[in-house]
Each structure stands twice: as structure tokens, then as C-alpha cells.
Amino acid sequence: MPIVPVPAIRDLGTVPNNNMDEATYNVTAENFTGNMPPWGADVKAVADSAKTNAEYSNQRASDSNTAAETAAARLVDVQTAANGAFAAANYKGEWSTLSGALNVPATVTHLGRLWYLKLNLANVASQTPTLGSAYWGEVSRNDFTVLPCPAGSTNAADRGLYRMTSSTSVLLLPAAPWHGMVVAAANVSGTLTPVIQRNGKTICGDAENFIMNVVGFQIVLQYDSVSGDWMRVSGLTAFTAAQPAIGTANIWTASQSFNAGASFGDGRVIKRKTFSLTSPAGANGRVSTAHGLDATKIISISGVVRSAGIYQVVVPVNSSVAANQTILALVDPSNLHIDTTSNSSDVYSKSVFISIEYEG
Incomplete structure (x- = not known):
């Protein structure tokens, strides 16, 4: 479908006007109107040629775009091949095994990457191949x-x-x-x-x-x-971006993971760690477990004792509850302790659940 020439549009002739005498007007008008049908055909032929040429131009543009993409892909192939040829022709070995002078052109391997020498070196061992080096550049590679x-x-x-x-x-x-x-x-x-x-x-x-x-x-x-x-690194690969921050109120209908903690506007990140233990079997007893935390970051300790289906509050040190239900939870720099007293008989050898909140 090549470009077609644009056809000419014939002249309609003299346009009749009111200044003409009747006989001249009649002849001029008859000639003018008689020329209109072929003139209309000429206009249609021009429109058809314009449509044909537009379609041809669009096809050529599409073909050019495809050719450009193919050329770009070939360029990558050529660059890759050129890099490979350059490296193969001038490869000197593993950098760590070289010593003495090394002159351009030269390539070496180091830390699993291929490097080319930018400037002559009196002692190759004096300049380690690295990104940003004045002496070394990485041979192009962007694959994983x-x-x-x-x-x-x-x-x-x-x-x-x-x-x-x-x-x-x-x-x-x-x-x-x-x-x-x-x-x-x-x-x-x-x-x-x-x-x-x-x-x-x-x-x-x-x-x-x-x-x-x-x-x-x-x-x-x-x-x-x-x-x-x-x-x-953004834009290095076609990976999906991180999800944006939530800026509106949300109702979660499934469990959420807050492994990095939660912040409530005061600049602090709060985390929680839980423990399940069994309380001591008798009065003035103690059970202990390592808490694995920085004790100076602990904010609060709470929990319950599960006793015959009744959940009783674990009492922090220096507090008290009803007789026969006293149990204490406290920490030192390394351990969490559960202590009983003489007023603990109702909660001996019971399941204890402890929650520690701390600053992350």
C-alpha cells in the first residue's frame, strides 16, 4: 500500500452573480451547476487519497516502532557481545593473584564480578576493584x-x-x-x-x-x-513497589503481623513478648525463665493465672490481692520470676500467662 498522489480538483468556473444580465446569468449558472458533480467526485478522490496515505503512514510508523524496538534489543545483544569479546581478549585473571604493573586494556575478576582497567597501574595490587574507583569500572551487567x-x-x-x-x-x-x-x-x-x-x-x-x-x-x-x-534500590528491576502507608481508618477482618512493633504518636515503638509458665508448687517458691530483653526498656508486666476455669490477675511486686491468691511477677536484668507467698495456696502449680511490653 504505497503513497498515492493527491488528485487535482477541477475549477467550477465563473460564479454567477446579481450584476450579470439575465442571459449571461443563465448561461453562467448552468455551466457552474453542471461542473458541480465532477467537482464533487474530485473532492471525494482527494479525501480517499488522504485516507489511504494516512493508513499507510500509520502502518509505516508502527513498522518503524517495531524496527526501533528490534534495533534496541540487537544493540543490547551487540553491547553484551562486545563486553564479552573485550573481556575475553584482555582478561588477566583473578585480581588477587596479580602483582606488578598492569596497563590498559585489561580485565580482571574480583568478588564474582568482571572489571576493566581505566588507567595504567604501576602496582595492580595497590587498587582494589570496586564501584566508584578511579582505576576500575565494572563490565556492564544487570542480571540476577x-x-x-x-x-x-x-x-x-x-x-x-x-x-x-x-x-x-x-x-x-x-x-x-x-x-x-x-x-x-x-x-x-x-x-x-x-x-x-x-x-x-x-x-x-x-x-x-x-x-x-x-x-x-x-x-x-x-x-x-x-x-x-x-x-x-528503586528502579533497578521491574519489582513491585512497597504498599503505600494507610491514611484512612480501616477495619481488619484478618490477623495482622506487627513484628517491627507499633508506634502511637510519641515516637516510641512498643513491642510485646509473652511467656507461659507453671507457678511454684508451694509457699515462698520461685520459677524463672530468661526473658531475653533489655530490662531497662521494659514498660509493663501483666498476666493471669488459670485456675479451675477462673482467670486471676498476676500481681506485680509490692501489690496484694485476696488471701490465698497472692502471686508476684518481677524481672531482673536477665530473668522473669514468678514468686509465691504464704498467701498463695489457691494458685500453686497453676498455668501462668505473662505479657511484657517493652520499648523497641
Whole structure:
């Protein structure tokens, strides 16, 4: 369907007007009206040619777009091939094994990545390949290796995209990551509890493990050695964005997970930890368990004693209740203690549930 020429539109002739005498007017009008049918056909032919040419132009534009996309894909292939050819032709080996002078062009491997030399080095060992280096640049690469992260702990590796498939999946970040290291994870478990364990570093500025508490959530983290922080990278892959903050009142009809705690407007994050124990069997007894908390952060201790279907309040230290029902809950820097007194006979050897609120 090539471009068609635009046809000419014939002249209708002299337009009759009131200044003409009757005989001239009649002849002019007859000629003018007689020319109108073929003139109308000419106008239609022009419209048809315009439609044909517009359709052809649209098709050519579509073909051009497809060609451009194909060319872009080919360019990526060419760049990838060029990178590979460049690296193969100038590869000098693993950087840690090299010594002495090294001149451009040269490529080396280090920490699982391929690097090219920008400037001549008198001693190659004096400049470690790293992102941002004046001497080294990374040979282009923007791919991830999809790896499993099932139940239990999985050690994270550079450029790994980990599919967290279990409610108990734990992705353990390296204890000694290097600058620019990248790790990605996706919560495909259908639960709200997979964890990225920070392993001594911070994640997004927080000294807390990262809870993947949104089903389907995906994240890319890159390590910054200056701040010691795993920073979230946006736009590196086509991952889904985090869900926006809730700005309106909501009624939840299913359980919610608040593993990172809850804040109520005062800047503090409140968390809770619970314990189930059995009270001492006799007077002046004590049962203890490690609470695993910073005792200076504890805000409150509460609980109940389950006795013959009756739930009785656990009494904090220095308080009292009715005779034969006195039981005390207290903590020291390491342990939670449940104590009985001579007024505890109704609650000996009973199930005790303790809740401790503390500042996160």
C-alpha cells in the first residue's frame, strides 16, 4: 500500500452573480451547476487519497516502532557481545593473584564480578576493584540469578534474587559485605513472616531485621560500606513497589503481623513478648525463665493465672490481692520470676500467662 498522489480538483468556473444580465446569468449558472458533480467526485478522490496515505503512514510508523524496538534489543545483544569479546581478549585473571604493573586494556575478576582497567597501574595490587574507583569500572551487567530461599536460613550471595517460599524463610545477609554488593528477595510464601536477617549491619537505616510482611513484596538491597547500611534500590528491576502507608481508618477482618512493633504518636515503638509458665508448687517458691530483653526498656508486666476455669490477675511486686491468691511477677536484668507467698495456696502449680511490653 504505497503513497498515492493527491488528485487535482477541477475549477467550477465563473460564479454567477446579481450584476450579470439575465442571459449571461443563465448561461453562467448552468455551466457552474453542471461542473458541480465532477467537482464533487474530485473532492471525494482527494479525501480517499488522504485516507489511504494516512493508513499507510500509520502502518509505516508502527513498522518503524517495531524496527526501533528490534534495533534496541540487537544493540543490547551487540553491547553484551562486545563486553564479552573485550573481556575475553584482555582478561588477566583473578585480581588477587596479580602483582606488578598492569596497563590498559585489561580485565580482571574480583568478588564474582568482571572489571576493566581505566588507567595504567604501576602496582595492580595497590587498587582494589570496586564501584566508584578511579582505576576500575565494572563490565556492564544487570542480571540476577534466581535462587531458592526455603524454610530455614539461606546465606545471601551477590546478585542473587531469592524466592522466599516458606513462612520460616530467613535470608541471612553477609557479615562482611563489600561496597556495592547487591541482594534481592521476593516474598512468594503467601505469609507475612519471612525475614531478611541484617547480620550486624543496618537495613534501610534501621538496626532491625527486615520483615517481608507484605505478600508478593520484592526488594533490592545494595550495601554502602561508608554508612554500613543495606540501602533499598528503586528502579533497578521491574519489582513491585512497597504498599503505600494507610491514611484512612480501616477495619481488619484478618490477623495482622506487627513484628517491627507499633508506634502511637510519641515516637516510641512498643513491642510485646509473652511467656507461659507453671507457678511454684508451694509457699515462698520461685520459677524463672530468661526473658531475653533489655530490662531497662521494659514498660509493663501483666498476666493471669488459670485456675479451675477462673482467670486471676498476676500481681506485680509490692501489690496484694485476696488471701490465698497472692502471686508476684518481677524481672531482673536477665530473668522473669514468678514468686509465691504464704498467701498463695489457691494458685500453686497453676498455668501462668505473662505479657511484657517493652520499648523497641
